Amino acid sequence: MLSLALGTMITITSNHWVTAWAGLEINTLAIIPLISKSHHPRAIEAATKYFLTQATASALMLFSSMTNAWSSGQWDITQLTNPPSCLLLTAAIAIKLGLTPFHFWFPEVLQGSSLTTALLLSTAMKFPPTTILLLTSHSLNPTLLSTMAIMSIALGGWMGLNQTQTRKILAFSSISHLGWMTIIITYNPKLTLLTFYLYSLMTTSIFLSMNSTNTLKLSTLMTSWTKAPMLNTTLMLTLLSLAGLPPLTGFLPKWLIIQELTKQEMTTTATIISMLSLLGLFFYLRLTYCSTITLPPNSSNKMKQWSIKKPVNTLTPTL
Amino acid sequence: MSLIHLSFYSAFTLSSLGLAFHRTHLISALLCLESIILSIYIGLSLWPVQNQATSFTLLPVLILAFSACEAGTGLAILVASTRTHGSDHLHNLNLLQC
Numbered sequence: 275m276l277s278l279a280l281g282t283m284i285t286i287t288s289n290h291w292v293t294a295w296a297g298l299e300i301n302t303l304a305i306i307p308l309i310s311k312s313h314h315p316r317a318i319e320a321a322t323k324y325f326l327t328q329a330t331a332s333a334l335m336l337f338s339s340m341t342n343a344w345s346s347g348q349w350d351i352t353q354l355t356n357p358p359s360c361l362l363l364t365a366a367i368a369i370k371l372g373l374t375p376f377h378f379w380f381p382e383v384l385q386g387s388s389l390t391t392a393l394l395l396s397t398a399m400k401f402p403p404t405t406i407l408l409l410t411s412h413s414l415n416p417t418l419l420s421t422m423a424i425m426s427i428a429l430g431g432w433m434g435l436n437q438t439q440t441r442k443i444l445a446f447s448s449i450s451h452l453g454w455m456t457i458i459i460t461y462n463p464k465l466t467l468l469t470f471y472l473y474s475l476m477t478t479s480i481f482l483s484m485n486s487t488n489t490l491k492l493s494t495l496m497t498s499w500t501k502a503p504m505l506n507t508t509l510m511l512t513l514l515s516l517a518g519l520p521p522l523t524g525f526l527p528k529w530l531i532i533q534e535l536t537k538q539e540m541t542t543t544a545t546i547i548s549m550l551s552l553l554g555l556f557f558y559l560r561l562t563y564c565s566t567i568t569l570p571p572n573s574s575n576k577m578k579q580w581s582i583k584k585p586v587n588t589l590t591p592t593l
Numbered sequence: 594m595s596l597i598h599l600s601f602y603s604a605f606t607l608s609s610l611g612l613a614f615h616r617t618h619l620i621s622a623l624l625c626l627e628s629i630i631l632s633i634y635i636g637l638s639l640w641p642v643q644n645q646a647t648s649f650t651l652l653p654v655l656i657l658a659f660s661a662c663e664a665g666t667g668l669a670i671l672v673a674s675t676r677t678h679g680s681d682h683l684h685n686l687n688l689l690q691c
Contacts, residue, residue: 292652299659303666310670315677319686322670326622329663330612333629336656337605340636344598347644 277304278398285402290349291339295332298370298402302328305399309387320386324395327379331369335406338362351406354413364414364422370403371452374425381433381445389490392441393481396448397474404455404470408463416460424546426453431553438492440484443557444477447516450554457547458531461538469527476516476524483509495565510566517558518551597639604632619674619681623667630660 277300285297302325310321338359343349345356354360365376372380384392407414430450437443451473459466483505484490487498498506515522528551535544612625634653641649671681678685 318673318677
């Protein structure tokens with residue numbers, strides 16, 4: 275856990291490619307035992323898939339920085355001049371973050387790990403590659419990034435529609451939020467950071483609520499109102515905030531991104547991504563419906579199962 | 594000079610193709626990963642030779658240290674998957690389908 279913080283700090287504060295790569299490697303190595311802690315076959319399989327994809331992406335990133343160094347003579351992160359290495363770097367960061375078309379590992383890895391590890395995987399592990407993307411965003415190909423972002427939002431919405439496992443649903447929501455973050459990165463990187471912070475705050479509160487009621491499936495979510503009713507209502511609000519409904523905080527990044535895109539004369543893109551986020555709205559609404567609005571078919575009296583350490587997420591939806 | 598560049602670029606490309614198209618065993622994927630790192634190491638060790646800048650000779654050693662850690666982790670994962678799944682065949686890794 276400490277080495278995760280160390281690795282993240284190393285990558286964020288680096289201006290040489292090798293230190294950035296070293297921080298990413300430290301992060302990968304540190305989270306593998308966290309994923310595979312439970313010795314369940316699914317956890318080991320998730321750890322294998324995670325390790326292979328992340329190691330490939332790190333090696334690809336190092337190779338792109340090396341070709342850039344051979345062609346331009348310096349190792350600075352902000353000066354990436356060689357076009358093939360920009361392309362390879364975009365591919366490497368897309369693999370690391372889980373953008374389409376490299377998203378296939380993400381739902382399975384999230385499914386195989388425990389809820390707190392999944393939280394770390396979706397929020398903290400996305401932070402260093404996002405930082406590198408921010409540092410190099412002026413030299414990357416905007417068309418490629420926008421295409422990957424639109425496909426991510428589309429795929430995150432579509433593939434999340436048939437899921438009943440909550441971790442997979444959150445994985446697909448993560449993929450589509452990454453799409454929203456990537457689409458604006460070449461025009462206004464501050465909006466990317468804002469989206470990332472708000473997304474990680476909301477996802478943290480959802481994961482922690484799910485962790486305290488231990489809901490891994492949609493059917494468990496239906497009976498979670500008996501365990502902690504207050505938590506359930508705030509879970510509903512947070513889910514709707516993640517979907518991006520207007521009075522809640524989650525609407526803010528979407529609004530600003532659409533505004534920025536229309537300023538840059540990309541109105542068709544803005545329309546397309548707003549339409550595609552309706553798909554995500556469907557499964558968020560389904561989660562909300564199952565958790566708060568309906569009662570389960572069998573009768574269940576008020577069960578007090580275990581003492582819950584209440585996280586501070588009762589305030590985050592009202593942020 | 595560009596012949597040497599061609600050698601490690603092609604080594605990298607071949608290794609990454611091997612990693613992408615591995616079919617039966619997990620260990621072949623780990624081997625290709627190691628050869629990717631090795632080609633990067635060779636490319637990086639030529640840097641101080643070419644530029645006569647001896648302060649960059651630490652870089653390949655650092656990369657080697659990190660990649661050794663990573664190889665160790667890969668092997669540990671291989672052992673763990675052999676313990677839980679029975680072999681390292683890749684079509685056994687299908688517990689987490691949608």
